[in-house]
Amino acid sequence: MAILYIVLPLAIVLAAIGLAGFFWAVHRGQYDDLDTPSVRMLFDDEE
Amino acid sequence: MIQPATHTSASGVVATVTCSHCGLPVPKGLITPKPGDQFCCAGCRAAHDLIHGCGLDTYYHLRETGRADAPRADQEPVGYDAYDDEAFARRYVTRHDEAAASIDLTLEGVHCAACVWLIEKLPRLVPGVLDARLSLREGRVRVTWDPSCVKLSAIARTLATLGYRPHPGRDLTKRQIARREERQQLIRIGVAGALAGNVMLLAFALYAGMFSGIEREYAQLFRWVSMGLGVLSLAWPGRVFFRGAWVALRTRSPHLDLPIALALGVGGVAGVLNVVLGRGEIYFDSLCVLVFLLLVGRFIQFRQQRKADAAVDLLMSLTPTTCRRVTGGTIEQVPIDAVEAGDLLEVHPNELMPADGEVVSGSAWVVASLITGESQPVPVAVGDSVCGGSQLKGSSIRIQVTAVGASSRVGRLMAQVSECLAEKPAMVGVTDRIAGWFVVVVSALALVVFSAWSLVGIGPAVDHTVALLIVACPCALGLATPLTFAVAIGRSARRDTLIKSGAAMDRLAQPGRLLLDKTGTLTRGQMQVDHWRGDETLQPLLPVIQQQAGHPIARAVVQAYGHIELPADQRARVGPVTVSARGVSAPTHRGTLAVGSVRYIQEQRARVPARFWGWADHLAQRAFTPVLVAEDGVVVAVFGVGDTVYSDAEAALDQLGRWGWRVEMLTGDCSAVAEHVADQIGLPKQAVNAEVSPEQKLAAAKRRVDDRPVVMVGDGVNDAAALAAADVGIAVSGGAEASLAAADIYLGRPGLATLVEVIATARQTRRTIRRNLAVSLGYNALAVSLAAAGLINPLVAAVLMPLSSVTVLALAMSGQAKAVRLVDGPDPRSEPSDTDRG
Numbered sequence: 001m002a003i004l005y006i007v008l009p010l011a012i013v014l015a016a017i018g019l020a021g022f023f024w025a026v027h028r029g030q031y032d033d034l035d036t037p038s039v040r041m042l043f044d045d046e047e
Numbered sequence: 048m049i050q051p052a053t054h055t056s057a058s059g060v061v062a063t064v065t066c067s068h069c070g071l072p073v074p075k076g077l078i079t080p081k082p083g084d085q086f087c088c089a090g091c092r093a094a095h096d097l098i099h100g101c102g103l104d105t106y107y108h109l110r111e112t113g114r115a116d117a118p119r120a121d122q123e124p125v126g127y128d129a130y131d132d133e134a135f136a137r138r139y140v141t142r143h144d145e146a147a148a149s150i151d152l153t154l155e156g157v158h159c160a161a162c163v164w165l166i167e168k169l170p171r172l173v174p175g176v177l178d179a180r181l182s183l184r185e186g187r188v189r190v191t192w193d194p195s196c197v198k199l200s201a202i203a204r205t206l207a208t209l210g211y212r213p214h215p216g217r218d219l220t221k222r223q224i225a226r227r228e229e230r231q232q233l234i235r236i237g238v239a240g241a242l243a244g245n246v247m248l249l250a251f252a253l254y255a256g257m258f259s260g261i262e263r264e265y266a267q268l269f270r271w272v273s274m275g276l277g278v279l280s281l282a283w284p285g286r287v288f289f290r291g292a293w294v295a296l297r298t299r300s301p302h303l304d305l306p307i308a309l310a311l312g313v314g315g316v317a318g319v320l321n322v323v324l325g326r327g328e329i330y331f332d333s334l335c336v337l338v339f340l341l342l343v344g345r346f347i348q349f350r351q352q353r354k355a356d357a358a359v360d361l362l363m364s365l366t367p368t369t370c371r372r373v374t375g376g377t378i379e380q381v382p383i384d385a386v387e388a389g390d391l392l393e394v395h396p397n398e399l400m401p402a403d404g405e406v407v408s409g410s411a412w413v414v415a416s417l418i419t420g421e422s423q424p425v426p427v428a429v430g431d432s433v434c435g436g437s438q439l440k441g442s443s444i445r446i447q448v449t450a451v452g453a454s455s456r457v458g459r460l461m462a463q464v465s466e467c468l469a470e471k472p473a474m475v476g477v478t479d480r481i482a483g484w485f486v487v488v489v490s491a492l493a494l495v496v497f498s499a500w501s502l503v504g505i506g507p508a509v510d511h512t513v514a515l516l517i518v519a520c521p522c523a524l525g526l527a528t529p530l531t532f533a534v535a536i537g538r539s540a541r542r543d544t545l546i547k548s549g550a551a552m553d554r555l556a557q558p559g560r561l562l563l564d565k566t567g568t569l570t571r572g573q574m575q576v577d578h579w580r581g582d583e584t585l586q587p588l589l590p591v592i593q594q595q596a597g598h599p600i601a602r603a604v605v606q607a608y609g610h611i612e613l614p615a616d617q618r619a620r621v622g623p624v625t626v627s628a629r630g631v632s633a634p635t636h637r638g639t640l641a642v643g644s645v646r647y648i649q650e651q652r653a654r655v656p657a658r659f660w661g662w663a664d665h666l667a668q669r670a671f672t673p674v675l676v677a678e679d680g681v682v683v684a685v686f687g688v689g690d691t692v693y694s695d696a697e698a699a700l701d702q703l704g705r706w707g708w709r710v711e712m713l714t715g716d717c718s719a720v721a722e723h724v725a726d727q728i729g730l731p732k733q734a735v736n737a738e739v740s741p742e743q744k745l746a747a748a749k750r751r752v753d754d755r756p757v758v759m760v761g762d763g764v765n766d767a768a769a770l771a772a773a774d775v776g777i778a779v780s781g782g783a784e785a786s787l788a789a790a791d792i793y794l795g796r797p798g799l800a801t802l803v804e805v806i807a808t809a810r811q812t813r814r815t816i817r818r819n820l821a822v823s824l825g826y827n828a829l830a831v832s833l834a835a836a837g838l839i840n841p842l843v844a845a846v847l848m849p850l851s852s853v854t855v856l857a858l859a860m861s862g863q864a865k866a867v868r869l870v871d872g873p874d875p876r877s878e879p880s881d882t883d884r885g
Binding site: 001004 | 160163185238245264277
C-alpha cells in the first residue's frame, strides 16, 4: 500500500488545480450573474 | 346613505382588442377599422415600428412563449439631454479609447427572456452601439458605444421608447463592495467544499479501518493529512466564525457564531493534539462539513438580501436627477446637484419640485402629500412659495430657487433620517438570542461531564468533553435559520414586497404598536371621483368638456369616465368649452352643461334642488370636494372628488387587531379629514393623531410604551425619520425616495392587504424557525447525552450531524408561508397607477 504516499498528494494536487480554476472563474465574474445566461442560451444564433 | 360610485374598473374597457405591443386593451376611440396591428397609444406604436423596422419581430414570438407582456412604451421620451453633459459623463461613463465608452444603466421593466433578447440587440436598433449586456437579476445593462457615432442621449431615448426607461446607476461603490463580498463568499464556499470532500474521503478510509483493521502506519498518514486539510479549512473559510465570535465577545452581544466557534475551536485543537500524540479520536471530517454547510446557508441569505437591496436601489434611481434651468432665454437640462439658490427653474406638470422656491410666473396646483401628508392640492400663483419634493399639477410654472440641499426643508428632514439610522441599534436575530444561553448551557454540561469522567481517568474525561462540545454545535440551527429567512424573503419579493433583512422580518412576528400614515398608506393619495348622485347618463360627456381644464379635479373626472365611449355624433355637438378657475361650461347635445364647485354653479345662477344641497353638504363633511353638474341652469347631478380609502383597509386593520396589534394613525392632514378616514376604517377616535409634524411623528416612533416593537408604515418624506427610528419601518408603494432609504421593508403593491401578508409571512416564518429550533435542539440533546455517556465516536458524529441538518432543512423548506389573502383584497392591476402615462 506504499502507493498511497504518491496517490494521496496527487489527489490533493488535483483538488488544488480544480480550486484554482474555480478562483479564476469567480474573479472573472462568471458567477456574478446566474440568471441571464440561462435564458440567453435559448435564443437562436443569427446569420 | 351615499351609494358607492360605479366607475373606474378596468373591466369597463372593452377587452377584445389588445395592443400589438404591450398587450393592454386598446381604448375604443383608437381602434382602427383596418385589419392588422392595433395600438393603445402613440408610444406603443413607436416602439413597435422601431422593433419591426429593425427586423426584430422575433421579440414578440419570444414573448408569447415566455407569456409576459411588454412594458408599456414611453410616450414621449424626454429629459435625456443631460446624458450628453460633461458632468454626467465624468460621473457615470467609462471611456475606453477614442472610439469606445461604456456605461451601466439601470432599466425599468426588465423581467423576462424576451427583454434580454431585445435589449442585447441594441447594436442593431441604434447604429453606433457596439455591445449591450444585460443582467436580468439586477435589471442592469452595460452599454458600450462609439461616442463619435451616436450620442448617449439617443441610446437612452431608444431604450425609453421600448419601455425600458434607463437611469444611471447610483452608488457604484456600494455595489462594488457587495460584489466583492459575494465573490469572497463564493471562494470561501469553494475552498470549504473541496476540503470537506477530501477530508471525508480520508475519513472513509479511517472508518473502514475501524471495522476491518488498518496498519498503524497508514492510519497515521491519513490522520496527518486530515489534520492538514482540516486546519486549513478552519483557518481559511472557517475564520469568519472565529471573527464573528470575537466581535460578539467584544461587544458582549450574543451571536450564533459563539457556539459554532467554540465547537470548531475545541474540535480543532483536540484533533491536532491527538494526531501529534498519535492517540484518541479526530473529528476533522465533521468540522469541515460544518464549515461548508454553514457558509452555504449564509450565502443564500446574503444573495436574497442583496436582491432586495438592488430592487430598492432601482426604485430610488427612478426619482429625477435633472431639472430645467432657465438662463437668459434658453432652457437647459442640468443635474439637480448643480442648482443653486437664485437660479430660475421651469417645472412641468406631474414633475416634482427640484428645490424650495418662489413662483415667478404661471399658476398651478401643488400636491405636497409626500412632504406634509396633506391630500388636497393647493393652488399656487406668482409670489407663493413651493416646497421641494411636492408635485406640480395643472400647467408649467417657473420658480426662483430659495434653498437647495441641506438648507431646504427636504434636506433638513433627510439629515434627521440619517441621524436616526445611525442611532438605530443592530437587530439581534432570534437565533442569536438563543445562542447566548446555548453557550452557557453547553459549557456547564461540559464541566459536569468532565468532572464526572475524571473519576474514571483524565484521558476519557478530555475525550468525552471534546466530543460533547463538537456534537453540541448548533449546526442545524445555523444552517436552517438563514435558509428559512431566505425562502420567506424570496417569496415576498415575488409579491413585490422587498425585505432588507431577516431580522426586520422577525420583529414583525410579535405584535406591537403599528403607526400608520394616512395619505398614500390608508388612502390612495390621489384625487378620485366618488359618490355620484343624480343623472348618470351625463358621465360620458364630462371628460370631453373637462379635458382642457388643468385642475386636478378635472383630471380625476377624465380618469374616472374617460373610458366610456361617447357616440361620435354627440361628441361633434360639444361646443367651445369655457374654462374658469372653479369650473367649466360648454354647449352639448343635451343643452348647456356647467360643471364646477358650489360657488361656480351659484355664479352661473343655476337652480339647485334641495336634495342636491343635502348631498353636497354631506360630501363636504366627509372631506370630499362637492362638484355640481348643471344642465340648462338646473343642477341634475352631484359628485365628490377626494382621496379615497383603500377598500381593503378595514378588513386589514381588523385582521391586525385580531393578531394583537395596536393600530394608531399619524397624519399631517387636518383632523376633520383624519377622523373621517378613521371612521371609514373602524379606527377609534383616540387612535387618531392629526396635524402631526414630521418631528412629532419621529417622537411617536421613538416612544416605547413597553418592550413590544414599534412598527411605522408610511410613504412620505415626512414619515422618513419616523421610519428610520421605529423598530421596523415599512415604506409603501408610490412613496418618496427618502422613505425607501429609511425603511426596512418596502411594499410594492398598493393597499393594506400586502401589509397583512408580510406580517402573516413573518408569523409563519417564526413558527418555522421555532420548529427548526425544537428539532435541532432535540438532536443536540440526544447527541450530548450520548457524548456524556461516552458513546460518541467520530463515525456517530459524522452520521448524526448531517442527519439533523437534513431534517431541519426539509422542515424549513416545506413549512413555509402559505399565502394569506384577504377576502376582498384589491386586484393590484385595477388600482390606478400613480404615474401618468397618458
